């Protein structure tokens with residue numbers, strides 16, 4: 159349900175262009191999923207727009223820089239694996255079996271070409287995602303881009319930490335991890351921010367996907383550091399960042415490199 163709402167919003171955003179890929183397949187899926195879901199102007203919508211820009215820029219930047227493996231964790235109805243498909247690049251998508259089955263049925267019905275994507279079903283709380291990725295052909299000797307967009311609230315803190323740690327274990331030097339955590343709380347709008355956070359909790363809780371973890375940007379940086387990922391403060395890996403760079407940390411949009419193991 160939450161992935162469906164994100165898809166409905168994302169359908170209305172201007173996306174980063176790429177010289178290759180199947181953007182029409184991504185759009186067809188989002189339209190199919192969104193159905194009659196209405197999106198209204200809101201701060202959530204502005205946040206999702208910035209988030210989409212960030213992940214598009216990281217992904218296209220990484221591909222331009224020569225990355226040949228992308229792992230999208232909790233992919234939901236995101237189809238960047240199709241939108242930004244490129245010859246020689248392998249995409250892995252991981253999600254709960256139910257979400258993924260529904261996505262695959264829709265993609266088949268829409269006639270999308272999915273041959274270059276490896277779909278793995280897994281529950282981060284119960285399954286060894288690292289082993290599944292390696293069994294499915296992830297090359298642990300080559301750098302990967304790992305993506306975790308909009309998933310943090312739905313995982314228990316220990317499950318999230320275990321996921322970040324195990325992804326580091328299968329990440330070659332030079333790998334990147336792009337993750338969205340929560341936004342920074344500003345002292346001057348505490349009441350408004352608290353109200354919005356409560357509304358968000360109530361809404362996703364009512365959809366049967368309760369918020370299990372709330373992390374701000376600093377918590378996210380610390381968690382990643384404990385799990386072997388060093389958050390980068392430069393924008394070199396981002397393409398066409400659309401002026402997002404100065405705000406992205408306060409929005410909890412973090413890009414980390416695999417820290418050296420000692």
Ligand SMILES: C[S@@+](CC[C@H](N)C(=O)[O-])C[C@H]1O[C@@H](n2cnc3c(N)ncnc32)[C@H](O)[C@@H]1O
Pocket residue numbers: 160161164165231232233234235236252253254257280281282283306307308309312313
């Ligand atoms: C809000 S959606 C975000 C989807 C997608 N990343 C996006 O930005 O459109 C959260 C996703 O996390 C997945 N998810 C939640 N808990 C999970 C778990 N324990 N294991 C694997 N995936 C999970 C859901 O199935 C859903 O697709």
